[in-house]
Amino acid sequence: MVKQTTASSPLLQVEDLGKTFGQKPPVQAVRGVNFSIAQGQTFGLVGESGSGKSTTGRLVLRLLEPSAGRVLFRGNDLGKLGKKELRQERRHMQMIFQDPYGSLNRWMSIRETLEEPLLVHGLLDPAGRKQRVETLLNEVGLPKAALDKYPHEFSGGQRQRIAIARALVTEPELIVADEPVSALDVSVQAQVLNLLLNLQESHKMTLLFISHDLRVVEFMCDQIAVMYLGQIMELGPRKAIYRTPQHPYTRALLDSIPGRGKKELPRLKGEIPSPSAIPPGCPFNTRCPLAFDRCFREQPALYELSPGHVSACHLAEAEGQPQGRPNNIAMSPGTGA
Amino acid sequence: MTNISQTNPVLDVKNLAVTLTIYGRPVPVVTNVSFQVRAGEAVALVGESGCGKTMTARAIIGLPPDGARVGGSIQLEGRELTTLSKKDRRKLGGSRIGFIFQEPMTSLHPTLTVGAQLCDTLRTHLDLGRKEARDRAAQLLDRVGIPRATAMLDSYIHQLSGGMRQRVMIALAVSCKPALIIADEPTTALDVTIQAQVLDLLKEMRSELGLAMLYITHDLEVVSDFCDRAVVMYAGDIVEEGPVASILTAPHHHYTRGLIGAIPAHDEDRKRLTLIKGQVPPLGAWPAGCRFAPRCPRADEVCLKHPALEPFEESAVRCWHPVELKKKETSTLG
Amino acid sequence: MGKYIRRRLLHALPTIFIPLVLVFFLLRLAPGDPAVQILGDNATPEQIAALRTQLGLDQPLPIQFLLWLKGLFTLQLGDSLFFHKPVLELIPAYAAVTLQLTFFALVIAMVIGLSAGIAASLLRGKILDRGIIGVMVFSISLPEFWLALVLIFVFAVTLRWFPVAGYVSFDEGVWASLATLVLPALAIGVRQAALLTRMTRSAMLDVLDEPYVTTARAQGLPEATVIGRYTLRTAAVPVVTVIGLSVSYLLSGAVAIELIFSLPGMGKLLVDAVSRRDYPVVEGSVLTIAVTLVVVNLIVDLVYAWLDPRIRLK
Numbered sequence: 003m004v005k006q007t008t009a010s011s012p013l014l015q016v017e018d019l020g021k022t023f024g025q026k027p028p029v030q031a032v033r034g035v036n037f038s039i040a041q042g043q044t045f046g047l048v049g050e051s052g053s054g055k056s057t058t059g060r061l062v063l064r065l066l067e068p069s070a071g072r073v074l075f076r077g078n079d080l081g082k083l084g085k086k087e088l089r090q091e092r093r094h095m096q097m098i099f100q101d102p103y104g105s106l107n108r109w110m111s112i113r114e115t116l117e118e119p120l121l122v123h124g125l126l127d128p129a130g131r132k133q134r135v136e137t138l139l140n141e142v143g144l145p146k147a148a149l150d151k152y153p154h155e156f157s158g159g160q161r162q163r164i165a166i167a168r169a170l171v172t173e174p175e176l177i178v179a180d181e182p183v184s185a186l187d188v189s190v191q192a193q194v195l196n197l198l199l200n201l202q203e204s205h206k207m208t209l210l211f212i213s214h215d216l217r218v219v220e221f222m223c224d225q226i227a228v229m230y231l232g233q234i235m236e237l238g239p240r241k242a243i244y245r246t247p248q249h250p251y252t253r254a255l256l257d258s259i260p261g262r263g264k265k266e267l268p269r270l271k272g273e274i275p276s277p278s279a280i281p282p283g284c285p286f287n288t289r290c291p292l293a294f295d296r297c298f299r300e301q302p303a304l305y306e307l308s309p310g311h312v313s314a315c316h317l318a319e320a321e322g323q324p325q326g327r328p329n330n331i332a333m334s335p336g337t338g339a
Numbered sequence: 340m341t342n343i344s345q346t347n348p349v350l351d352v353k354n355l356a357v358t359l360t361i362y363g364r365p366v367p368v369v370t371n372v373s374f375q376v377r378a379g380e381a382v383a384l385v386g387e388s389g390c391g392k393t394m395t396a397r398a399i400i401g402l403p404p405d406g407a408r409v410g411g412s413i414q415l416e417g418r419e420l421t422t423l424s425k426k427d428r429r430k431l432g433g434s435r436i437g438f439i440f441q442e443p444m445t446s447l448h449p450t451l452t453v454g455a456q457l458c459d460t461l462r463t464h465l466d467l468g469r470k471e472a473r474d475r476a477a478q479l480l481d482r483v484g485i486p487r488a489t490a491m492l493d494s495y496i497h498q499l500s501g502g503m504r505q506r507v508m509i510a511l512a513v514s515c516k517p518a519l520i521i522a523d524e525p526t527t528a529l530d531v532t533i534q535a536q537v538l539d540l541l542k543e544m545r546s547e548l549g550l551a552m553l554y555i556t557h558d559l560e561v562v563s564d565f566c567d568r569a570v571v572m573y574a575g576d577i578v579e580e581g582p583v584a585s586i587l588t589a590p591h592h593h594y595t596r597g598l599i600g601a602i603p604a605h606d607e608d609r610k611r612l613t614l615i616k617g618q619v620p621p622l623g624a625w626p627a628g629c630r631f632a633p634r635c636p637r638a639d640e641v642c643l644k645h646p647a648l649e650p651f652e653e654s655a656v657r658c659w660h661p662v663e664l665k666k667k668e669t670s671t672l673g
Numbered sequence: 674m675g676k677y678i679r680r681r682l683l684h685a686l687p688t689i690f691i692p693l694v695l696v697f698f699l700l701r702l703a704p705g706d707p708a709v710q711i712l713g714d715n716a717t718p719e720q721i722a723a724l725r726t727q728l729g730l731d732q733p734l735p736i737q738f739l740l741w742l743k744g745l746f747t748l749q750l751g752d753s754l755f756f757h758k759p760v761l762e763l764i765p766a767y768a769a770v771t772l773q774l775t776f777f778a779l780v781i782a783m784v785i786g787l788s789a790g791i792a793a794s795l796l797r798g799k800i801l802d803r804g805i806i807g808v809m810v811f812s813i814s815l816p817e818f819w820l821a822l823v824l825i826f827v828f829a830v831t832l833r834w835f836p837v838a839g840y841v842s843f844d845e846g847v848w849a850s851l852a853t854l855v856l857p858a859l860a861i862g863v864r865q866a867a868l869l870t871r872m873t874r875s876a877m878l879d880v881l882d883e884p885y886v887t888t889a890r891a892q893g894l895p896e897a898t899v900i901g902r903y904t905l906r907t908a909a910v911p912v913v914t915v916i917g918l919s920v921s922y923l924l925s926g927a928v929a930i931e932l933i934f935s936l937p938g939m940g941k942l943l944v945d946a947v948s949r950r951d952y953p954v955v956e957g958s959v960l961t962i963a964v965t966l967v968v969v970n971l972i973v974d975l976v977y978a979w980l981d982p983r984i985r986l987k
Binding site for chain 2: 797883884885887888889890891892893894895896898902903906907980981982983
Binding site: 050051157159187188189190191192193195196199214216217218220221222244254255257258259260261262269270273274 | 562619
């Protein structure tokens, strides 16, 4: 039996996580990523395409082998677990994908789809399985009659509900949701987001929520990490990120939401560089409207601006402190906890 | 903006109806749609999948799906389009109407160069030689913010980034200085910082060329500082029409209200999103009365009759019980 | 581009070499002795042994293989055991007949297949489309040898439009020569025409549904440009693959059909050589066919690269 988490340690801890794909040229998808998620929290990874957020999600679940760093889940280093132990741990961590159609087996009825994870992990007797599956289906808001139907008989929103039910059926502690509502219409998206919140409360689950949509991330997440070119640029509680963002990239992202944003920075020029040719210094220096000579020489450290709010920007040095030291400086006005 | 409403509309759609044939059965997808777009004005056509917004656009450019019947009247710069010959109709595309599609990667030809595609349009509509067309194409690419424009003429679409592809698409749409641009979710597939750049570019093109713009989107907030007016569609009907700002802050139709409530709001403490119960009725199974009635919190017997689109406060709304601005409660609908 | 061609050629080498090695061993493992075949049933064992030594057939198999390899790489394919002429002098005359037949059949298949396929796709769901599909399904199910016999019966025996069998070379008159090839070419070409029709139709339908074709129409380009320049260009890519495959089928079909029409082509040469245990001729014929297939595939690859810059620029 693997050891259980104690109340004080986080459920998930990611340390110096890195992933490089291919050889010539190597694609550095994720570099030196650190974060931890406390039990019952929703942690958001937000970024544009090529930011490494999806790769990070897959590394956390060990669907991909990290090139560097480690992932501690319930206090266990997933990299050190044997095949069998890892399989057992998988019961406690599940994934929801963007495309519910692609991720459901179209030859399997909904009943078979939902029972499969239980069978794989050898959980419950037939009567218990039936009970569990029916309860969950009810919780995600689908009628019992759905059980003997097949994925193509459902709309996109209903399929995503089925995918959510499947992820929950083994009663996992951690769910990684990769763009779970991006393929859905606005009103259906709202239904699924509300459902996720309700389920999170009733099941006390912890959520790693990956999305490019800043509005959805703000709605869903307690803690948010903004990623760019495989690195975390800024990390902090929701209110800190959305009310007092420090990093120019975060500010630019927020300014880019049409109909919102303070528009205090000039519009970002150009596009995200290729992860196989990451610029030296700060990775954001090619687009940053505030970049100065140091940004091209030196990669910024993470500076702590307020408890739990860190930013990888040279400009944050004056405001903040290198991470890890006691925090006793004055916070910038309006910095929320 | 007062001068806009005095000019003649560039696009005047009246009682547009589109009926598809599905398994030999006529199925209406757009009914009784009327709206106008004036020069320099941008109108958002808003709705979820299956509401008929894309069919409306396809009918306007004269490329409805096979077997579709189009009724009603479509006037472009005072000219009736529905009675034109197929050939004359075709010629207006690219010259008077530009179309911007959602996915530039699949909407531009994969094995023809960017320059070749631009030159094809330019030489179809303008009397230009090979060399002149190429020069014009390079100017266009430069104008939409593509670096090294002349060299880029010889590139293929797969060699460009997502943002650059959409810029090429825009260059193609404005190449012959059209009067009307129809943009079908032109930024939905783009990253948020690139989306902002492309919206800026569209704004520039719009004021520079005095374009009338019909902007099709599922997300009203995205176009809130881009469009002047919005037309909201549900199940083939226009349910509400009015200034974007007033529709966003004080929607009158219960569907519009639900749609706006479904967008997560900024800087609020976490609560649940407003939901519209149930699902969009499938094509061919629209309710006989108000099509939104089965999902509407306010529906009663009167809603079994189909309401007309009637002026209401600053907007027009198709509802027997429109939400009144003055009596508007702060609570959300159940 | 040069790198692309070089890579393709390198890939082709095993395609030539492996069938040759297989043929070498199959021939020698099969029963029957070429010396007996050459000398006839009345030969004495001493005569046979002498001839075997002369032909190198008394050497152990590995040694024979090494000698054969050396011959292959120096293009010394040896003399025909039957004709007593160098293989390389023998083959061209036969190859010419087969290539003419294949080419003729390919032209028939392409002209019918491409035009019927394009027409059907542009008239999707209309009566002509359905008619074309019907004829196509029927044609695909026709066995070639059976079709050959029907063609001979109808057009040669009954109507007397074309000769029943035999071959007239180009030097003796182009029309007479073509007349001898019409029926065999039809016999093997019709089925490929049907396959090409199907492929062309579905490739065209796929491309006609592509958003970029809608863009071209929305940009007001004339329909002729939309079809000719925007649709055919991309639809051609899968069609070219099928044409490449068709050539292989036509070549093997030609070998069989030559026997029915008594055409002096590679098929006849090969079949005769096998029954005579004429090893060098069999090997030479296989080499010729393999090289032809490789050349055809190379041409297909080059056409690909020309049609699709995504391949060229990789």
